Amino acid sequence: MDLGDCYRLLGLRSGASFADIKASYRRLAQQYHPDINPDDKKAKDKFIALTEAYKLLLTVVLPEEITKELSKSSTSESDDTKETHREKAPVTTVTPQQQPKSKPPNLLEIEQRLKWKTYEQLQRFLQERRFPQAIALAEALAERLSEDAEVRQWLAVAYQIWGRALIAENQLLKARIYLKKALKTDPHNKTLWHEVQRDFQRLEQIL
Known part of the structure; x- marks a missing residue:
């Protein structure tokens, strides 16, 4: 299940807000809850899939209050920069080689919280x-914190672990794809690199 599947399961478009995700999950969970459909296996399976999709989206979609904080931080940083330019006349011309400004402390703190919460999941x-x-989660985090x-190392390890599991399941072509991705x-x-080379050797022996 990738992020697109998660949104579709909840009846939402990709990029829906945190509040929309919660509201849609509550509505659908009530509809398909096993207590309401005690003898309906399809409803139970649907409820399980909805819950997995909901949990995955919660790890990669920021709540509105955090999004507002990010916006405020960016605006504050921009205002501070403007104020500095008003107070001091530029001495040198800005060139493309200059280092970009570092992120504001609030943004860094939020990203770190998101990073480690996602790592635990x-x-x-x-x-x-x-x-x-695991792969969908790691890919989403790597895209956000490119x-x-x-984070790239976590994604690579996740690819390798899945590749190794696929070897055990004798899905050798798929295993090779994920080991190369790692x-x-x-x-x-x-x-x-050494671990993956050993996995490739196992592949060759099976083939």
Whole structure:
């Protein structure tokens, strides 16, 4: 199940707000809850799928209050920059080679909270062998924090773990795809490289 599937299950368009996700889940959960449909297996399966989709989206969609805080932080940073320019006449011309301004403290703190909350969820998915959910979660985090080397490493490891599981299930072509993704995602990780090479050797022996 990827993020698109999660939105579709909840009857929402991709990019729906945190509040819309919660409201849609509550409505559908009441409709398909096992207590209301005690002998309906399809309703039970639907309820389980809805709950998984809801939990996954909650890890990658920020609540409105945090989004507002991000907006306020960005606006405050912009105002401070304007004020500085008014107070001081520019001495040198700004060139493309200059380093971009660092993110405001509030934004960094929010990103770190999101990062580690997602990491905890990722670990649970991997321990429970819910590999598609783990991959979707790690990919979403890597897309949001694209410059974070640690997050890329987590995604690469998730690819490798799933690739290894696919070897055990004899899905060898799919396993090869995810092992290659692991190397491509974190190409300078020597430990990962050696682990993946061993996995490829296992593949060759089976083939």
